[in-house]
Amino acid sequence: xxxxxxxxxxxxxxxxxxxxxxxxxxxxxxxxxxxxxxxxxxxxxxxxxxxxxxxxxxxxxxxxxxxxxxxxxxxxxxxxxxxxxxxxxxxxxxxxxxxxxxxxxxxxxxxxxxxxxxxxxxx
Numbered sequence: 738x739x740x741x742x743x744x745x746x747x748x749x750x751x752x753x754x755x756x757x758x759x760x761x762x763x764x765x766x767x768x769x770x771x772x773x774x775x776x777x778x779x780x781x782x783x784x785x786x787x788x789x790x791x792x793x794x795x796x797x798x799x800x801x802x803x804x805x806x807x808x809x810x811x812x813x814x815x816x817x818x819x820x821x822x823x824x825x826x827x828x829x830x831x832x833x834x835x836x837x838x839x840x841x842x843x844x845x846x847x848x849x850x851x852x853x854x855x856x857x858x859x860x
Contacts, residue, residue: 745790745807748798749850752777754826755792758849761825762818763809767792800850808843811858815844819856822846831855 749755756767756779767779776795783789790807811818816833823829830853831845841859848854 740788742788744788746778746793746798747790747807747848747850747852747854748800749792749794749852750800751850752779752792752794754849755794758825758827759792762821762827762848764818764821800848800852802847802851802853804852806845806853806855808855808857811842811844811856813858814860815842815856815858819844819846825849 747755756769759779759781760767763782765782767781769777769779772778772795776793776798778791778793780791781789809818819829819833826849828847829844830847831843833842833844835842841857843855843857845853845855
């Protein structure tokens with residue numbers, strides 16, 4: 738098994754607001770698909786055979802700050818995407834914090850929908 742995770746879905750209440758939030762924070766375009774099995778989806782950008790994911794709106798998708806914590810790749814320095822969180826409608830819960838010299842840094846925030854998510858980077 739190459740990765741423990743092979744796909745993730747982040748529930749959203751307001752699809753357009755969430756798509757705009759993540760587009761701004763990640764500084765990337767999201768590919769929106771027509772509904773799949775009654776669920777509206779837009780895909781996070783990815784390269785090659787990496788782990789992918791999407792924002793999802795539909796029955797059974799309820800945003801929460803109490804579920805699993807997903808860590809996004811913060812790139813070279815997570816300070817860059819983290820600096821866009823509040824302007825895009827989110828809230829920083831934990832600023833950039835050093836984990837250790839070997840592991841790097843993390844930061845936790847609420848997205849525009851109230852989901853608790855995080856960034857990780859080595860610097």
